[in-house]
Amino acid sequence: MSITAIMNQKGGVGKTTTCINLAAQAALSGRTLMVDADKQSSLSRNFGEADPKTSIYDAFMGRPFEVVNVRKNLDLLPATIDFAGVDLEIQNEFSREMILSKAISKIKGNYEYIFIDCPPDISLVTINALACSDFVILPIKASRFSIDGITIMLDFITKIKNGLNPDISILGLLLTHYDERLKISKHIEKEIKENGWDVALFDTRIRNNTAIENSQFEKKTIFEFDKRCHGTIDYMNLGKEVKRKIRKHNSL
Template structure:
């Protein structure tokens, strides 16, 4: 059975999509079969994996509303060993349309359960809010990976996110656990980045990945070419970091 990992943080701009795209691609590079699910109406993960989000017919929106089955919405082989469930701006309407639907928190879980055996990893890119879409992802997930930007307000939204995860554990998904925190956009030249890392380590009783993702020009450029970093610039610092993160994620499974 595949591990289902939600990449979540209700703060925007912390590197969620970057992490979902590149962790997926680096796990796939290690021979793992990966399904990436774009749960963000911005559709950044969809376009970052080279799919035109505006012209795609079947998306997560159609899946959640029961207009398409899960097999119809999966785009096969966007990168070698990576399949994708895309999303676009239509998804922002799902929240309203699902009001009054019974067990709406479980829609995604029920669909994922149908295909989970086919994948080693299912990586979900969550929107930057604690919305019904994020709750759906957390209910379907086995664990949550939290990217944190190395900046002054890094810890601010984190206690809220952890509280939400605990509520989901209590009421909807007993098995959910925090996979770990990964630091992103680390700038070794600033004391602030170092302070944030130390601060989070002191205040957070969570697993923290050893791998720290640097600020990296190539990493920022890659999505505009619709490629993960390990394909766009295989030797860049960003590619090396995400390979190390993928290795840690794989090893954590063996513990």
């Protein structure tokens, strides 16, 4: 059993996309849960769960909650818009950083893989997600200011590791929206190397592929949308690489 948070404080870098397709790939070999921890609920809407009976908000409020089965072997703990105010509501709770951890501990034994889609910020919700995770994946979109963001995130994860969750490890940095013909993609790769972060870089890069956007428009995983597109090849490879890295980590 492992819990992996998909985190980046920026929006539009491919967190939700990675959560959808990584979870769909993981579900081919083991029971998998996706946790939508973003009030935008794009992960939930991608599976047609815009108005679920219960949601992650109930989990944070200490109320009973249900997961929804969305595909074979694949469940979802959805988010709804009422989740927007949760940071303030848990502000004065006892162990406010461990609320999600406690809620998930009741169900995590049912799953081989759990993936948490984090919000695009460093909030109490994000801290809750990292506090209960074994691993973090950081999707990095090749753009001008990405590198500054990486330093902030790595420092943040170090703080979590030193404080709330000594067991957390970075599973990898993931280049998304990748286009090797573009200068910016090569530039980001070079900067990652120069900073010594390439040890954590996934071999798999997620290429720019319009099929990815179109699949979400049709509320499908990339595998359901087009079996042969770049997105399918890349997320299939990423899924395998993730499983390899988790196995390797657990055998050390």
